[in-house]
Amino acid sequence: MMRAVLVGLGLLMISGAATAQRGNPLDALAGTVGSDAGKLVQLGDLYVEARRLDDAKKTYNQALKAQPAFGEAEFGLVRIDMVGGKFDQSKNGCRGVSRRHKDGSVGDVCSGWFWLSFDRSARAVEEFQKAVDKGDKARGQTGLAEAYLRQGDYDKAVDAYRAALQAGADYVADVGLGLALEVKQDKTGALAAFKTAVGRQPASCLAHFNYGRLLGAGPEAVSELNTAIAIRANWGEAYQALGDVMLAMNNVAGAEGAFRKAIEAEPGRGTAFLGLGRALLSQNKTADAKTALEKAIEIVPNLADAYLLLADIEYASGNTDAALESLDKAKAMAPGEVKVFLHSGEVYYKLQRFTQASSFLNQAITMQPNLSRAFALLGDIACGRRLYDAGQKHYEDALKGDLVGVSRTDIEKRRLACKPQGPAK
Numbered sequence: 001m002m003r004a005v006l007v008g009l010g011l012l013m014i015s016g017a018a019t020a021q022r023g024n025p026l027d028a029l030a031g032t033v034g035s036d037a038g039k040l041v042q043l044g045d046l047y048v049e050a051r052r053l054d055d056a057k058k059t060y061n062q063a064l065k066a067q068p069a070f071g072e073a074e075f076g077l078v079r080i081d082m083v084g085g086k087f088d089q090s091k092n093g094c095r096g097v098s099r100r101h102k103d104g105s106v107g108d109v110c111s112g113w114f115w116l117s118f119d120r121s122a123r124a125v126e127e128f129q130k131a132v133d134k135g136d137k138a139r140g141q142t143g144l145a146e147a148y149l150r151q152g153d154y155d156k157a158v159d160a161y162r163a164a165l166q167a168g169a170d171y172v173a174d175v176g177l178g179l180a181l182e183v184k185q186d187k188t189g190a191l192a193a194f195k196t197a198v199g200r201q202p203a204s205c206l207a208h209f210n211y212g213r214l215l216g217a218g219p220e221a222v223s224e225l226n227t228a229i230a231i232r233a234n235w236g237e238a239y240q241a242l243g244d245v246m247l248a249m250n251n252v253a254g255a256e257g258a259f260r261k262a263i264e265a266e267p268g269r270g271t272a273f274l275g276l277g278r279a280l281l282s283q284n285k286t287a288d289a290k291t292a293l294e295k296a297i298e299i300v301p302n303l304a305d306a307y308l309l310l311a312d313i314e315y316a317s318g319n320t321d322a323a324l325e326s327l328d329k330a331k332a333m334a335p336g337e338v339k340v341f342l343h344s345g346e347v348y349y350k351l352q353r354f355t356q357a358s359s360f361l362n363q364a365i366t367m368q369p370n371l372s373r374a375f376a377l378l379g380d381i382a383c384g385r386r387l388y389d390a391g392q393k394h395y396e397d398a399l400k401g402d403l404v405g406v407s408r409t410d411i412e413k414r415r416l417a418c419k420p421q422g423p424a425k
Contacts, residue, residue: 025203026050026231037067044076046203050232053080071097071106078110082117090114105136112143121147137167145176154184171201178210190214198224205231205238213241217248236266243275247282255279270299274306286313304334308343315347323347338367342374354381372401376411383418391418 026046033039040063047056057080063073078093094114098107112127124147131140145160161169161177178193194211201207205228212224225242229235243258256279262272273296280289290313296306307330314323327344334340345360358381361374379394395415399408 024230025227026052026205029203035062035066037063037070037073040066041070041072041076044073045079046201048076048079048083050205051083051235052232053083056080069100071101071104074100075106075110079113082114085117087118090117105131105134105140108134109136109139109143112140112147116143116147116150119150121150138164138169138173140164141167142169142173142176145173145180149176149180149183154180158184171197171204171207174200175204175207175210178214182214187214203231205229205235209235209238209241212245215245217245221245222249234265236262236269236272239265240269240272240275243272243279247275247279250282252279252282256283268299270296270303273299274303274309277306277309281309281313286316289313302333304330304337304340307333308340311343311347315350320351336367338364338371341367342371345374345377349377349381354384357381370401372398372403372411373405375401376406376414379411379414379418383414386420388418388420391415 029046030043033043040059044056044059044063047053047059057077060073060076060080063076064070067073074093074097078090078097081089081093091114094107094110097110101107108127108130112124112131115121115124115127125144128140128143128147131143133140141160141164145157145164148154148157148160157180158177161173161180164173165177174193174197178190178197181187181193182190191211191214194207194214197204197207198211208224208231209228212221212228215221215224222242222245225238225245228238229242232238239258239262243255243262246252246255246258256276259272259276259279262269263276266272273292277289277292277296280286280292290310293306293310293313296303297310300306307326311323311326311330314320314326324347327340327347330340331344341360341364345357345364348354348357348360351357358378361378364374365371375394375398379391379398381391382388382394383391392415395411395418398406398411399415
């Protein structure tokens with residue numbers, strides 16, 4: 001997910017029809033810019049972000065008509081080639097911008113984004129540093145930050161984004177800062193940055209998208225993601241995020257619809273098929289869920305979650321060998337994922353293969369020591385074997401754990417039942 005978001009940010013920086021229920025903030029903005037060349041360029045950048053490239057080209061040309069030889073508008077036209085992956089046209093375009101505007105920084109910024117667009121971050125750093133040296137700290141530092149983000153130097157990225165914002169950078173730097181903070185697991189800071197981006201530029205689909213997806217389950221997240229989709233039509237990643245949010249809200253029918261929209265927009269989006277499989281399984285549409293999960297694996301063979309869900313389907317169907325085979329494949333795809341061992345332990349427990357279940361559950365605890373679900377199942381296994389003291393210890397550990405997937409009340413109930421049963425009176 002994060003890689004896709006970072007790529008999206010890059011296109012925003014070098015940078016549909018609305019849903020029936022919502023207006024399109026981008027169209028609303030378009031009606032206010034008039035013939036101001038600077039505002040037209042900003043509008044063109046938002047069109048690029050929304051993948052409305054014909055509108056972007058028209059808008060940049062309007063800016064050039066209003067202000068001939070306007071370097072920012074010339075750069076905007078090159079951005080369209082960058083988004084289209086046109087290497088030679090983009091390179092020559094930036095050279096032309098640099099040649100015509102030798103004394104400014106626009107050519108350096110153009111070249112920096114050219115190199116970033118084609119995964120040459122080291123070369124991009126050189127160009128953005130030139131812009132900074134010429135006094136264009138807002139755009140130069142923003143570009144440097146994106147380069148550092150792609151290089152995995154998240155601390156430098158955060159510092160550069162903040163320097164850009166201090167120098168007067170626009171909402172693009174807020175989005176980038178949010179992404180960098182998210183990678184650093186600072187969710188609170190990331191949400192604040194994305195919210196600021198939405199406030200500063202309500203017509204940015206990426207600002208709404210990132211804010212909505214990180215908000216998680218809830219009506220505000222749904223609203224933000226729907227706004228993103230209204231701005232940028234047929235956006236597979238946004239529809240998938242909307243499906244995830246609806247699934248977390250237990251709106252499984254709505255989630256199914258969102259995942260199908262994601263697949264319609266991007267038929268090769270394997271993770272959308274995984275989401276669809278989850279939504280269908282939650283509605284007891286087992287056969288359709290299995291088909292969706294198999295398609296997900298066909299597209300992305302290392303989707304451990306798809307194998308885990310297939311294991312559940314096969315177990316429920318009485319196909320024990322197929323269920324265990326799916327668990328083995330999940331482990332092969334993601335040997336370092338605690339959820340694989342926890343899920344495997346649960347399935348083996350249901351099959352009453354307690355020795356194997358204990359092995360998987362203990363491995364899961366080794367990887368994540370506070371797993372209440374794992375401790376609770378180990379307690380059940382020990383008590384079933386009449387090892388009551390061991391069972392009580394496991395339940396106590398479960399109560400001290402994360403309490404994810406099991407409630408305190410349920411653990412207490414199981415703990416009270418874990419004792420020798422005397423003769424009936």
